Amino acid sequence: MTMKRLSPLLLAACCAVGANAGAAPQAKNIIFFLGDGMGPTTITAARIYKGGEEGLLNFERFERTARIKTYSNDFQTTDSAPSMGAYMTGIKINNDVISMKDARALEPGKAGIDLCGSGNGAASPTILELAKARGKAVGAVTTTELTHATPASTFSHVCHRDAVYTIAQQIVPGGAGYNAALGDGVDVLMGGGRDHFTPRDATRNPQGRPDGRDLMAEFAAQGYFVAATRADMQSARVGRKFVGIYSATSHLDYSRARRPEQPSLAEMTAKSIELLARDPDGFFLMVEGGKIDHALHDTRARDALAETVAFDEAIHTAVERMRAIDPGLENTLIVVTADHDHTMVMNGYPKRGSPVLDVVRDYATGQPKKDADGKTFTTLVFGNGANRPDVRADVDSATALGDDYRQEAGVRAPYESHGGGDVKLFAIGAGSAPFKGTIENTQVFHLMKAAFGF
Structure with a gap:
């Protein structure tokens, strides 16, 4: 690497006395x-x-x-x-x-x-x-x-x-x-x-x-x-x-x-x-x-x-x-x-071993489960987003597992938003x-x- 020219302001900032000043370097x-x-x-x-x-x-x-x-x-x-x-x-x-x-x-x-x-x-x-x-x-x-x-x-x-x-x-x-x-x-x-x-x-x-x-x-x-x-x-x-x-x-x-x-x-x-x-x-x-x-x-x-x-x-x-x-x-x-x-959330009690992108299926029969309106639904759905139809239609496996399928959302929005929950490190x-x-x-x-x- 080439020789580095230090910024005086940054050098002062990184060397300033603070909570971590004097900490033993580990990395x-x-x-x-x-x-x-x-x-x-x-x-x-x-x-x-x-x-x-x-x-x-x-x-x-x-x-x-x-x-x-x-x-x-x-x-x-x-x-x-x-x-x-x-x-x-x-x-x-x-x-x-x-x-x-x-x-x-x-x-x-x-x-x-x-x-x-x-x-x-x-x-x-x-x-x-x-x-x-x-x-x-x-x-x-x-x-x-x-x-x-x-x-x-x-x-x-x-x-x-x-x-x-x-x-x-x-x-x-x-x-x-x-x-x-x-x-x-x-x-x-x-x-x-x-x-x-x-x-x-x-x-x-x-x-x-x-x-x-x-x-x-x-x-x-x-x-x-x-x-x-x-x-x-x-x-x-x-x-x-x-x-x-x-x-x-x-x-x-x-x-x-x-x-x-x-x-x-x-x-x-x-x-x-x-x-x-x-x-x-x-x-x-x-x-x-x-x-x-x-x-x-x-x-x-x-x-x-x-x-x-x-x-x-x-x-x-x-x-x-x-x-x-x-x-x-x-x-x-x-x-x-x-x-x-x-x-994005996982919902509907999908059977273990099911493709996570698929529709949710009944544990005993393997047939697609239905929502309260009698329509099938996918394991993964979103709280909001653009794909929010006025009237839901059935979703089959071929559609849900397709490369270009967009999961449905609960609230219509121009695009899906961030969530405010904690994340992992x-x-x-x-x-x-x-x-x-x-x-x-x-x-x-x-x-x-x-x-x-x-």
Whole structure:
């Protein structure tokens, strides 16, 4: 890795006397996995989808578990921005705000430029920025747009999550609007949404940058290896910073329909560890399975479960790669959690061994059960969402098990909302022992900070 220039403000922040000052470092490396929207029901259903009721997802085998409270500073039900910000900064944040204390959300409008202005909150240092200031390599990987709420909360500070062009320019070293707290730059960046980094063109790139900047070229000018495909990523060698944006527009594909030019989350995780792990000071890596959330918003349970399994495979890959480097994980902490729940539930007493995506069947006869109106129904349903017919019709197995089936909802809404319930956390490795009980999402930041010895 190249020499790192420390930000004086961040160095002062990370060295300040506080609750964790003087804590003995236990972890040289931290990998933080965030399953966006991966609530407890999604974990249970994905477990059954993958291997049956008696099976376990890989991360469910971790030694430490906790229950996380997810409310934001201003809402009982959080959105992704303040929840991820709580994990990254240790403070409660208002909905839609990216890693800023006491900031009120201000929508950027069509320009996509932050309108925060002076006197509206202050940037709060993230664990990624603190790690960078201590000389560690850092990375952020996601299946969403790189400027989306979860990854942005690791390296950016804006008053609204939709200020995508401002978020993008905050991670390009040397350019206008760069976040100086990142020192010489984030070492590994991967995700989608290349249009937020490239000039607007009415025909070829209508959602491109209105300021005309080509941030991908600016990355290259700063010495980054720039990748647009899986093959590009695989060819990258240790020793240079790396940015890979694998879709020209929007997020990456769902895993079960992924185009061959896009890497899987497991492949992105493996490459990130390869690039970061050579730093003698260690590293911090954030990995998001962001498409879990997208599928749940669309009440597409099959995709949500498939994305959860793909996320689990990425975690398994990380554990294997780190055990090859650090066999007992004596220097590595791996944390897996979610930012919020959703409204999906399992209902109706399905028989053990039944496909979790199927209609509910009678235990004795095997025939589909009926609701009070004499209609069949699926095991998985949602509290709200767009698929809420005025009059329910029968659902057969062929339909329910189809790739494009959208589960029904109890309350009609434009799209399914987040749920306000607690989520699970799983941890393994150095400094994992304190992750237990029912805790605030903000406490996770302090536990990671203490594990690093900051």
